[in-house]
Amino acid sequence: MADATVPVSHEPTAEETHLRHHFANSAQQTDASTLGMWTFLITEVLFFGGMFMAYAIYRATFPDAFASTSEYMNVILGGTNTAVLICSSLTMVLAVRAAQLSSRKGLILFLILTMIFGTIFLVIKGFEYTDKWREHLVPGFNFHYAPAQFEHNAQILFFLYFCMTGMHAVHMIVGLGLLTFLIVQAQRRVFNANYFAPVEMIGLYWHFVDIVWIFLFPLLYLIGHRT
């Protein structure tokens, strides 16, 4: 990565009121938070990576049992959720743009829209979980699987289903908390064209969580639907 040594002398300008004491200037501060966020996202990739690895191994071991579970996944709800999340990513980007244009109203509007999409996602996910419980598809607590030959191995997929979507949902909830924080800050006129790094960073996080879902949806819902 590029060298980023600090310019020797620098006069703080009026825009740099958000500059924290230990940074030389706001360029350095933004650089640092950007690198920090990307590094954090790398750790997130590895966190989910453990589960994707387990998924890959067991899917290769029990391809038929895994494919059979697609019967029990609600593609309509999953597909809707995919669309909802993609929309939320769009509104998130628009929120960042509004911040860059110093449009406080636009920023708040798009942040609220993003939160609404995020909430819709979680509600739909909640319905899906309820269905899974009703259909006895919760390993360890309530499991009974109709194709008896897959009774054992299909539990692995459902276990992974709950772990992966559950961890994803936890990240969504954290994301909603962060968005709330942004809205409060925006209300206080903290952000403007010179200072919008937090909006951008939380935006990165939000997109990351969306991308995880983009992988989860086909892997969990669609594998049995090949022709």
Next chain:
Amino acid sequence: MATLAHHSAETEIEPVDYLNVEFGWKSWLLTTDHKRIAMLYLISITLMFFVGGAAAVAFRINLLEPEGIFAPETYNRLFSMHGIVMVFFFLVPSIPATLANFFIPIMIGAKDLAFPRVNLLSWYLYVIGAAFTMYAVLRGGVDTGWTFYTPYSSTYSNSYVLAAAFGVFTAGFSSILTGLNFIVTVHKMRAPGMTWSRLPLFVWSNYATGLIQVLGTPVLAITLLLLAFERIAKVGIFDPNIGGDPILFQHLFWFYSHPAVYIMILPGMGVISEIMACFSRKRVFGYNFVAFSSMAIAVLSFVVWGHHMFLTGESMYTGIAFSILSFLVAVPSAIKVFNWTATMYKGSVSFDTPMLYAFGFIGLFTIGGLTGLFLASLATDVATHGTYFIVAHFHYVMVGGMVMAFLGGVHFWWPKMTGRMYPEAWSKFAALIIFLGFNLTFFPQFILGYLGMPRRYHAYPPEFQMLNVLSTAGASVLGIGYLIPIVYMLWSLKYGPKAGNNPWGATGLEWKIQSPPTTFNFDETPIVTEEAYNYGEAEGVHG
């Protein structure tokens, strides 16, 4: 404030520094000063070190008698607690969270780490993790060993696995945040002129450590989470009853935990580089090779985990690949040892306490590293796996290496951190006791291991008694050795002579500022114009 401190240093008025700038609990518990957080960490990990050490002494006592003295349940909980506490709550944070936290910003000419509040958060996460683990211990303990192997941990153990796993999980995030902070700090916070090739080797090694922390620890986190879910649901992906594979747990676990041994040793290597240069009054021999060997270790550490599974039925070819890679990772470590030794060549060597620890480190780490070759080599791994040979090997690296380096580093930088000197004679005496006690404890274990005594046995066949008694005797000496520095270090805080800004005549930005440093380290950002370890032009000792 900082300028004030400079002028007042000459007068009777106590200069303002990071320790006396504010007082009270709040000024510590809500601080974002990397130096104060480092001190908080230093206190916490020292406490945990003695908790883990007490467990070790207790189970060494149990092993005085072949049939054991305590109940097996007690013994199993003791060694598990020792492992979990020492690995996750002492070794992993030991140097990064204390010495590196304190000195990386200063060494690169920054006022603080890039994310001071994240730094404080990392300490709180550590404390919460430690609290959960201690809760598990107080409720009756955990008996899975620090490795948490399934299906024992997920299904069969009747101990507080969940609380302990959650404690480790939380401490893991503390470690991730420390690593992340270092990476960003080293990339973005260097002072003008502080190019990569001018970085002190301590910074290099902690940067490499940060990479491992960031890339490895999340995998441990998810693995422990999957284990916890499996324990709650009584079914899961490591459960052989539904087609799961317990070995997958080991793969995921060691994908973190093998690199983690380099999290534990790399920062120690950095400390040794600093000490060898300072007390030989020479630039470290082959600076580039030492710096890049840290990076090589960080990279290679991620491709050797399979050597923990040579005997689990992994394919022969997998075993062979991991064997050669494990030999390969030994090369950069060897490079370091040779370069440290060569650093003394034509130097001006003095025998201050940090240097004694550095000698101890090089000697013991050499033995620890070389015995690692026995375990990388497939056939001799078969003969020694799961025995005391392994125990001896990793204690030579972790205790003989890392703890020696930690103590060396603390003695080296103590005058800078506290402004006081410790008593010279006592500190040398303690270093000697620790070296002797260590060898007496762990050398017999190599012999025990090849004889076949399995690790984690609370009782053993009587013919192994003699060597076990020797080892326990050594452990008592070692325990006493570790208590001595605590006493004189605490003593020095009040009664130690004032250290001055540069008692060792060392180079490096940290020795150019006041002892103890002020809150923002530098009055104004320094401009670096020379390479690290420029001892040719450095002034002599003026302590």
Next chain:
Amino acid sequence: MLARLLFLADLELFPPAASAQAGPIDDLYWFEVIVSAIMTVLIFAAIVLFAWKYRRRPGVEAVQIEGSTPLELTWSILPFLVMLVMFGWGAQLYFAAQQPPKDAMEIFVTGKQWMWKIQYPDGNREIDELHVPVGQPVKLTMASEDVIHSFSIPAFRIRHDVVPGHYDSVWFTPTKPGRYHLFCTEYCGNQHAGMIGWVTVMDQRAYNNWASGGGSQGTLAEQGEKLFQQFGCATCHLLDQQGRCPVLRDLYNKPVQLSDGRTVLADDAYLRESILEPNAKIVRGFEPNVMPNFRGQVSEENVIQLIGYIKSLSPQTPASQQGSQQPPVVLAPPGTPAKASPKPKPAPGR
């Protein structure tokens, strides 16, 4: 106790080498010890020499040296070459250790918290005791009932994890009669240290005597046949013509066509899986969900007996699998177990 402690002659510092693999592994071990010792001495000597010769003296300044690329390359490449020798040597021995000879006698081991259950092809069963004839290659097929164990005989320099869910195997050729420790070396719970036993290596005659004492319950195959009837397997698995389930005669170690197009070998692992989890692999031409899961119904020992029975239905089975190097007593065909003298060590039922 003190008197004994001081009696250093008691001290054993190197384990006995009692198997054919022990010697070669020891050779490699000593090679590594010597290399390590040389390196350690060199480094210690260099430290002591430099520290003394270049100790700080007034008026003598350190000479600043940048480093030396040729030196760096030398001390990177030379040690690595030595390590390559260790690698190649170790890998070669490991390779050999994975390939049991064809004439190996097969013994079955089941690990269970906290005991080792041993089953011989002739029907003998023991706990925490393993008897083997000197000079005879022995292949252990190992299963675990619960957690991961590790089967280790230090005197033989062998060790292998026993992982629940599948078979593991290890083999050795004992060379020295005597009694040796048998350990579990993977932590397995409270009485992990109690999961130890003895391996007795006997000369062939003594072994024959010992072996002929057992078999009160018939050979392994006979025990398996009893279970086969008891569980009602015979109603579907007809021996000679096609029933609802595949014919088991002449099945062992033959390729099997599966309904998904794959072909697998009907070895121990396949048979075990097909008993415990019949739907995992369906033979071409048969329906799934006909046979119930036997997981939880039968123990690993039962599975070994059933597999023993299925093997006995395949007369073509390579001699090795039946241990035909053994005198006929051991290999006695079903129904004719020789009962000469009572067994020295009645085993089961601890």
